[in-house]
Amino acid sequence: MLLTGKVAIVTGAARGTGAAICRRFVDEGATVVATDVLVDEGQAMAQKLGPQASFAALDVTDNSAWEATVGGVLASHGQIDVLVNNAGILHIGSIANTSMETFRRVVDVNATGAFAGIAAVAPPMSARGSGSIINIASIDALHGMNGLSAYTASKWALRGLTHAAALELGRSGIRVNSVCPAGGNPGMYGPWGTQLMKLGPGLTSYGSNRAIPREASPDEIARVALFLASDLAEMVTGADIPVDGGHLAGDYIEGFDQMSADI
Ligand SMILES: NC(=O)c1ccc[n+]([C@@H]2O[C@H](COP(=O)([O-])OP(=O)(O)OC[C@H]3O[C@@H](n4cnc5c(N)ncnc54)[C@H](O)[C@@H]3O)[C@@H](O)[C@H]2O)c1
Secondary structure, eight states, rough: OOSSSOOOEESSSSSHHHHHHHHHHHHHEEEEEEESSSSSHHHHOOOOOTTTHHHOOOTOOOOHHHHHHHHHHEEEHHHOOEEOOOOOOOBBOOGGGOOOHHHHHHIIIIIIIIHHHHHHHHHHHHHTTOEEEEEOOOGGGOOOOOOBBBHHHHHHHHEEEEEEEHHHHHHGGGEEEEESSSSSOOOGGGGGGHHHHTHHHHHHHHHHHHHOOBBHHHHHHHHHHHHSSSSGTTTTTOOOOESEEEEEEEGTTTTTOOOOOOO
């Protein structure tokens, strides 16, 4: 049991990766407050996890909602040990097809929302002299990709925020790390799903050239979040941990290692 006695807040937890993180944390003994804008789904998810989990509605872009959530968790549980900034939205579209409003919305949820969360939990964590903040970024926080200008900018911002916060809060006993997955809930691709299927080899090669040629599942990401939340990661801060099956290691070329010649 890696998280016995710890209290965690997870954002964007009604489904997908956030829900998988809640499940792992509860299994390891944590008390979990799952939050999301999807209230019915979030409540049902938390109920399934039993008495160690509860749900609170939270739009991460709403600063006063953050204050209310953190105040509520402190009133009910007395402490906050872990914050997982997992809430996120995607936009796929060329720069020409990305309005200023969309760009701002993506950055607002994915980066500014996490900043608001860090600002809200830092005082009670500092008062206790310990805490772990985990930002679920993306492989798109480590490289660029056409069609993802808003999403990529938001995730690079989140990774930059991770480093700055790690430096600023380290002396208060708070660790801040980012997890950078290639994969998660395929449901996130919602409106683009059918169009993506039509891309064919261009899209297939994106995943199939990896050392492990597939996407990460929500639970595979949750297991890395679990490590960072636990005291096993005591000396780990300011890190960006890829959960990408070796995507960034380079390209696997079928047959390249089967060639031979004398030199
Ligand atoms: N799905 C992928 O392929 C993938 C890849 C890399 C990184 N990620 C990241 O992983 C995280 C989790 O995504 P997922 O894959 O589980 O997809 P998901 O769409 O299932 O989860 C995102 C959750 O965030 C919630 N959310 C959206 N806006 C919110 C807001 N303003 N306030 C609070 N909650 C809000 C949604 O309701 C949803 O439950 C996201 O940060 C995402 O960017 C996903």
